[in-house]
Amino acid sequence: MEDVDRQCWSNTPTDIFRLISSRLVAGEYVVFRAVCKNWRLSLPELHEYSYNSPFSCINSPCLIRLYEESGDVELFHPLYNAQMIQKMDIPELRGSRIRCAVKDWLLMSKGKFGMFFFNPITKVIIKLPDLLETDENLFPSWTFSCSPDSSSSDCFVVGFFFCGSPPMVYMIKVGESRWTLHDYYDEDEEERYKGINFMPNNPVYSKNNNIVYMLGHKGTLGILRINGNSTTDTPTWEFHGKKLSHRKQISIQQVFTAEDTDNGGILVVFVTHEEGEVDIWRYKMNGEELKKERVTSLENKTLFVSFGVSFLRSCVAQGLENKIYFPMFHDNNKGVFYCLVKHKYYSFDYSSPNCFNLVQPILSFWIQPS
Known part of the structure; x- marks a missing residue:
C-alpha cells in the first residue's frame, strides 16, 4: 500500500506543483489547491503570501496604497486576488503621500514642500529639490515622463x-x-479661455511626443507641449474639441485617462453617477482636429485605471482580455474588474451591472513591476 501511495499523482513533488500554482490566477489557484489534502497543506492560502512569494516575480500590475503614519504599503495582486502589507521601515515614507506613478516608480510628497521618487520594489529613493517657498504642495494632479533613475x-x-x-x-x-x-493668466486672453476648466484627473505624459494630455471637465482636451530640454522654456497650451452635452456632463461621476500607444492619443473612461455605467472613448489628434470615437472593445488588452495613473497592458492572464480593473473592492478584499462584453462588474464571487456596495480605497495607485 505504501508503494501505491508513493506513486499516487497527489504525491507530486512540492517544487513542481508550486511552480504550476505560481502561473494560476485567483480562482484557478483555489481550485488547484482544493484537489486533495496534500496539495492544500503544501500550498498557502492566497492571503498568506508575502511580497517575496513566487507570483510577486511575475511582471503583472498591482495596486499600491501607502499608510502615512507607519510608512508601510499595502499591495493588491489582482491575478491572485491577494492583499498583503509590506513593512518598509523607511523614515522618509512616514507622513508622505503618493502623487502619481510611472511603471514601478512613485512620485511622493511630504509636508508642504518635500518631493521625492520612491521605488517600492527596490526601495530606492531619489530626492528632488523642495518646492518653492511661495508655493506649498497644493497641486492636485501630477505626472512625470519616465523612470527617474x-x-x-x-x-x-x-x-x-x-x-x-x-x-x-x-x-x-x-x-x-x-x-x-x-x-x-493674461487679462487679454481671459475671454479666449473662458469655459475651458479642468477637474483633477490623471494627466497623461506621452514621452514620444513630449506632450501632456489633460481632459477638461466638459470633455474638451488640453495639450501641454514641453518645449526644449529645460523647464525654463515655457510650455505651451493647446485646446481642442467640443464640449460634451449638458446631460452627459452631469451624469459623469469619475474620469480616468490612459495613453493609447498603439493607436495614438488617449483613452478616456467615463463612469456615470447613476449605476456606474462605463463608457470609453478614444481622443486622437488628426492634424489640428480632435477626433473622438467610442471604444467598444480592448481586444486582447487589459486596462488598469486609478486617479494617479492609468495604463493599457497586453492581457496579463487568460480571461482578462477586454477588461478594466478599477481600484475597487467587493467585501473589502476582492478586486473588481469591469467586462466590456457583459457590461458588468466582477470579482471572485460577485457580479453586478452596477457599482453599488463597492469600496474604493483612498489614494491607491496601479504600478507595473519591471
Missing part, C-alpha cells in the same frame, strides 16, 4: 493647479536644482 537623463516632472484657466504648471527636470512655475 540614472539611465533616464530626461525625466520631467509636471504638476497642475486648476485655479484659473489654463492651469498653472509646476515643473522640474531631474538634475535641476530649482522648480519652475508657469502662470498663464
Whole structure:
C-alpha cells in the first residue's frame, strides 16, 4: 500500500506543483489547491503570501496604497486576488503621500514642500529639490515622463493647479536644482479661455511626443507641449474639441485617462453617477482636429485605471482580455474588474451591472513591476 501511495499523482513533488500554482490566477489557484489534502497543506492560502512569494516575480500590475503614519504599503495582486502589507521601515515614507506613478516608480510628497521618487520594489529613493517657498504642495494632479533613475537623463516632472484657466504648471527636470512655475493668466486672453476648466484627473505624459494630455471637465482636451530640454522654456497650451452635452456632463461621476500607444492619443473612461455605467472613448489628434470615437472593445488588452495613473497592458492572464480593473473592492478584499462584453462588474464571487456596495480605497495607485 505504501508503494501505491508513493506513486499516487497527489504525491507530486512540492517544487513542481508550486511552480504550476505560481502561473494560476485567483480562482484557478483555489481550485488547484482544493484537489486533495496534500496539495492544500503544501500550498498557502492566497492571503498568506508575502511580497517575496513566487507570483510577486511575475511582471503583472498591482495596486499600491501607502499608510502615512507607519510608512508601510499595502499591495493588491489582482491575478491572485491577494492583499498583503509590506513593512518598509523607511523614515522618509512616514507622513508622505503618493502623487502619481510611472511603471514601478512613485512620485511622493511630504509636508508642504518635500518631493521625492520612491521605488517600492527596490526601495530606492531619489530626492528632488523642495518646492518653492511661495508655493506649498497644493497641486492636485501630477505626472512625470519616465523612470527617474540614472539611465533616464530626461525625466520631467509636471504638476497642475486648476485655479484659473489654463492651469498653472509646476515643473522640474531631474538634475535641476530649482522648480519652475508657469502662470498663464493674461487679462487679454481671459475671454479666449473662458469655459475651458479642468477637474483633477490623471494627466497623461506621452514621452514620444513630449506632450501632456489633460481632459477638461466638459470633455474638451488640453495639450501641454514641453518645449526644449529645460523647464525654463515655457510650455505651451493647446485646446481642442467640443464640449460634451449638458446631460452627459452631469451624469459623469469619475474620469480616468490612459495613453493609447498603439493607436495614438488617449483613452478616456467615463463612469456615470447613476449605476456606474462605463463608457470609453478614444481622443486622437488628426492634424489640428480632435477626433473622438467610442471604444467598444480592448481586444486582447487589459486596462488598469486609478486617479494617479492609468495604463493599457497586453492581457496579463487568460480571461482578462477586454477588461478594466478599477481600484475597487467587493467585501473589502476582492478586486473588481469591469467586462466590456457583459457590461458588468466582477470579482471572485460577485457580479453586478452596477457599482453599488463597492469600496474604493483612498489614494491607491496601479504600478507595473519591471
